């Protein structure tokens with residue numbers, strides 16, 4: 001799982017993620033070995049800063065590295081050591097001190113290093129299986145600090161670990177796939193190349209990456225593929241298909257097809273299996289046979305079409321179906337009836353309505369975030385730092401009002417940006433929905449914001465009724481415009497809260513409160529199926545990056561992909577609306593007369 005930065009030189013950003021992961025591990029190792037808690041926190045902070053830093057750390061020298069927030073000389077030197085040698089001796093030393101079993105235990109999302117250590121030292125537990133047995137035999141109950149709640153959390157964590165299996169998050173797979181496609185597209189004779197499978201469908205996690213290439217001769221493409229720098233193992237090597245495993249443990253399948261079969265192969269390998277079963281049924285119905293090579297006459301075996309996906313779908317009596325809809329959730333029926341939704345696209349997004357700065361837990365100052373947003377061509381952009389109830393963020397009335405002054409000043413500068421139409425800034429806040437459904441400030445103070453996002457950040461296990469009531473109450477607050485990351489899940493780490501989503505969706509529809517589709521790849525919250533359900537209630541949505549660093553603004557693509565998987569059109573998503581229509585909606589909320597427009 002580890003590798004030198006040089007092995008990743010083809011992939012920007014990735015080296016930062018590598019180093020961030022290493023520092024997170026180091027911080028954990030320090031805590032496990034009973035080291036200095038302060039030092040552990042220093043590395044946690046450094047990990048976050050490096051992960052969010054705009055420049056690739058493998059291109060920086062000691063001085064450049066020290067310009068990263070929370071990175072001092074000794075941390076900078078560790079990054080250089082890693083870049084040079086692929087490991088850091090201080091980390092290796094601690095790794096060697098820890099039994100592998102404890103490290104295996106910390107893979108359980110809800111189990112921190114401290115508790116893992118107690119389990120190992122007190123009960124000799126060094127594997128997940130042994131932990132399961134111990135819980136079953138109620139042996140954890142005698143341990144100090146392990147209540148029934150802890151036990152429940154651990155069990156839940158073990159379930160999450162099992163269900164996430166070997167799947168990876170969408171962004172990690174996408175970074176790698178983009179790189180592979182770019183590399184293979186440059187091989188002589190490669191006519192076309194793209195990724196297919198669950199990645200092309202923008203599923204939230206990906207089991208393996210499927211890459212498809214079209215070439216008259218497959219050998220040169222296959223060879224280039226097996227020679228990519230991050231290939232750890234070639235699992236299978238053939239003329240039609242080659243499979244590799246990367247140094248990070250991710251599998252990639254490459255299929256090379258004759259250029260003439262491109263469309264049929266792309267349709268076949270994009271899936272999903274459930275969608276393909278339906279398309280094959282359509283083929284049989286039309287006395288045709290559908291395979292990765294084309295659509296054939298069932299009787300004569302004569303090829304009918306294969307060049308493009310459009311051709312294939314057309315011969316099945318269907319319009320081209322966007323990959324994000326191909327899950328057999330009604331897309332075939334909708335296609336037959338001419339009722340496929342005109343899906344929202346990334347270029348439809350006019351602004352981001354949930355973002356942070358270093359005034360709270362963001363990494364970049366206001367000016368940098370705004371400059372990066374303008375770079376993306378947005379027409380508007382909201383700054384929504386955390387409210388004071390998230391006490392760690394040390395927000396005060398004075399600080400948020402001072403920020404407002406700076407936002408207004410910057411707005412003046414960006415509103416007329418050269419000849420372009422410019423970008424308008426909204427001053428907002430991310431409020432905390434407290435256990436009773438109240439938020440950080442009274443209504444008079446909230447009235448000063450252009451926009452309020454409200455989110456649950458604590459008390460995730462209140463029970464279904466209390467959680468539902470809590471969020472419904474937040475919707476009913478006339479100043480709350482958007483419910484942020486509505487189910488609070490972290491994919492593979494924290495389950496969604498147990499609330500009556502239909503009751504929440506109904507409340508959103510009734511009060512005109514938008515639900516967020518948080519585009520951060522760890523969250524993707526709301527998730528696709530919930531979006532579909534919410535839409536049936538008549539809810540509107542905001543697709544937001546929740547950026548804590550300039551780089552995160554680009555996560556918008558994952559939010560839009562998720563919105564598409566929820567069948568959303570441009571009109572469903574308020575941040576595709578022109579600024580005047582958006583402002584009108586925000587004002588309406590204040591007066592309590594929000595229409596469903």
Ligand code: DGT
Pocket residue numbers: 196197198199203205206207208209210268269270271272273276277
């Ligand atoms: P994943 O990798 O688990 O995230 O999900 P997919 O959808 O990428 O699945 P994968 O990698 O097993 O296969 C890629 C696509 O290839 C799949 O969506 C549909 C197609 N495919 C694979 N195996 C079969 C099969 O046995 N029959 C049919 N009709 N299609 C298949």
Ligand code: CA
Pocket residue numbers: 197198199207208209210
């Ligand atoms: Ca796949």
Ligand code: CA
Pocket residue numbers: 197208209210253
């Ligand atoms: Ca595959």
Ligand code: ZN
Pocket residue numbers: 430455457484485
């Ligand atoms: Zn939040």
